[in-house]
Amino acid sequence: MGAEHAVIVGASHAAAQLGASLRQGGWEGKISIVGEEALPPYHRPPLSKAYLAGEKHSDEMLIRPAAFYARSGIDLVLGTRVTALDRANKVLTLHDGGTIPYTRLALATGARVRKLALPGHDLDGVFYLRDLDDVNRIRSYVGPGKSAVIVGGGYIGLETAASMRKLGMKVTVLEALPRVLQRVTAPEVSAFYSRVHSEEGVNIVTEAAVESLEGKDSVKAVKLADGTLLDADLVVIGVGVMPATELAEAAGLAVDNGIVVDEFARTSDPDIVAAGDCTNHHNPIYDRRLRLESVQNATDQAKTAANTLCGKLEAYHTLPWFWSDQYDLKLQIAGLSQGYDRVVLRGSSQSGRSFAAFYFRDGHLLAVDAINRPKEFMMARRALAAGQGADPARLADDTLEIQQAFL
Numbered sequence: 001m002g003a004e005h006a007v008i009v010g011a012s013h014a015a016a017q018l019g020a021s022l023r024q025g026g027w028e029g030k031i032s033i034v035g036e037e038a039l040p041p042y043h044r045p046p047l048s049k050a051y052l053a054g055e056k057h058s059d060e061m062l063i064r065p066a067a068f069y070a071r072s073g074i075d076l077v078l079g080t081r082v083t084a085l086d087r088a089n090k091v092l093t094l095h096d097g098g099t100i101p102y103t104r105l106a107l108a109t110g111a112r113v114r115k116l117a118l119p120g121h122d123l124d125g126v127f128y129l130r131d132l133d134d135v136n137r138i139r140s141y142v143g144p145g146k147s148a149v150i151v152g153g154g155y156i157g158l159e160t161a162a163s164m165r166k167l168g169m170k171v172t173v174l175e176a177l178p179r180v181l182q183r184v185t186a187p188e189v190s191a192f193y194s195r196v197h198s199e200e201g202v203n204i205v206t207e208a209a210v211e212s213l214e215g216k217d218s219v220k221a222v223k224l225a226d227g228t229l230l231d232a233d234l235v236v237i238g239v240g241v242m243p244a245t246e247l248a249e250a251a252g253l254a255v256d257n258g259i260v261v262d263e264f265a266r267t268s269d270p271d272i273v274a275a276g277d278c279t280n281h282h283n284p285i286y287d288r289r290l291r292l293e294s295v296q297n298a299t300d301q302a303k304t305a306a307n308t309l310c311g312k313l314e315a316y317h318t319l320p321w322f323w324s325d326q327y328d329l330k331l332q333i334a335g336l337s338q339g340y341d342r343v344v345l346r347g348s349s350q351s352g353r354s355f356a357a358f359y360f361r362d363g364h365l366l367a368v369d370a371i372n373r374p375k376e377f378m379m380a381r382r383a384l385a386a387g388q389g390a391d392p393a394r395l396a397d398d399t400l401e402i403q404q405a406f407l
């Protein structure tokens with residue numbers, strides 16, 4: 001085993017878990033984590049939340065203290081981009097021309113932001129939000145009374161809006177579709193978030209077609225197709241991500257909206273596993289292939305991948321879950337709502353700040369969006385994982401204990 005070398009490409013949620021799980025699983029060979037960012041693996045979710053709002057220091061962002069890796073015999077090779085993967089010779093090429101040989105490889109390359117080729121996209125003050133560096137740059141532009149325009153009304157756009165309101169900024173969110181969060185939630189949940197953001201002073205514009213970003217050197221305004229001009233000291237674009245699959249693709253691994261992996265996180269090369277945002281995998285609970293963008297998936301799939309490398313084949317079988325924090329709202333999502341034909345609300349989405357939306361298809365519970373409803377989230381998560389049913393009428397009756405709604 002001494003000559004074995006497990007190399008993990010990418011140094012974020014999936015990589016941190018892979019490294020730790022390899023050691024726990026008895027991997028005795030060398031382990032290296034190679035990542036292009038400068039910092040050891042850090043928590044990405046606070047970037048649009050507490051870190052952007054200035055409530056967290058970068059020291060508090062690390063997933064594990066730097067000493068953990070040294071103690072566990074895991075080499076961190078940071079600030080280093082892997083540019084090529086030679087599967088025949090089992091060697092990686094780095095951006096500086098260096099090479100790293102491996103015996104087993106894990107791809108944890110995650111996702112990258114989708115860019116918009118808008119006129120003015122290269123002006124100063126125009127940002128995407130994925131990495132700590134992005135947010136450090138954004139933070140030098142924020143301040144009370146300044147105007148921010150956020151392009152994209154998904155979770156990251158809305159979280160960014162909430163953080164910037166906390167900082168006393170004027171905030172507009174531009175959403176191209178008829179409602180915010182349209183691709184991921186029911187109309188009731190979208191309407192709830194639009195209402196709360198309006199109550200908090202955010203200007204939400206739906207069906208917005210951005211024509212250009214205006215300014216000489218720095219952005220000064222955002223121009224819409226209908227001629228509207230919105231003042232902007234900064235613009236944050238949050239219109240989704242794409243899996244970082246170029247290494248895998250160039251090396252001839254199967255890629256189809258993510259690196260294709262089996263239930264043991266194996267790619268089409270038996271010596272290479274992959275985990276996290278970069279993968280496309282089969283979910284046995286929903287019986288379909290998925291590419292997920294969540295910490296839960298990155299962490300849990302990394303455990304499966306590490307087990308596989310340690311020779312312990314255990315199929316990846318977990319219920320997806322996710323969260324989003326905006327203002328005093330803690331949204332917890334269990335399951336996947338895509339394909340629902342009925343939504344059952346518990347509590348009011350039209351007033352107050354606490355309710356849950358349960359999604360059904362053909363009478364089967366698919367998912368829950370629980371806003372400031374941790375009990376509903378926990379019960380639904382447990383029921384979904386166990387394949388347990390739920391009674392829509394009881395779910396809707398907020399006077400009943402939530403436990404009574406599950407069959």
Ligand SMILES: Cc1cc2nc3c(=O)[nH]c(=O)nc-3n(C[C@H](O)[C@H](O)[C@H](O)COP(=O)(O)OP(=O)(O)OC[C@H]3O[C@@H](n4cnc5c(N)ncnc54)[C@H](O)[C@@H]3O)c2cc1C
Nearest residue numbers: 010012013014036044045082109110111276277293294295
């Ligand atoms: C602002 C923000 C808020 C979020 N909020 C939430 C949330 O509330 N809840 C939730 O569940 N999820 C949230 N997410 C999603 C979550 O952060 C991701 O699902 C998670 O980070 C995925 O982890 P990963 O390890 O698969 O990949 P990533 O975190 O994308 O990391 C991949 C790493 O690999 C590196 N890399 C890529 N290619 C190479 C290469 N060739 N050589 C070297 N290094 C390479 C990249 O630089 C990157 O550091 C959020 C994401 C963002 C950006």
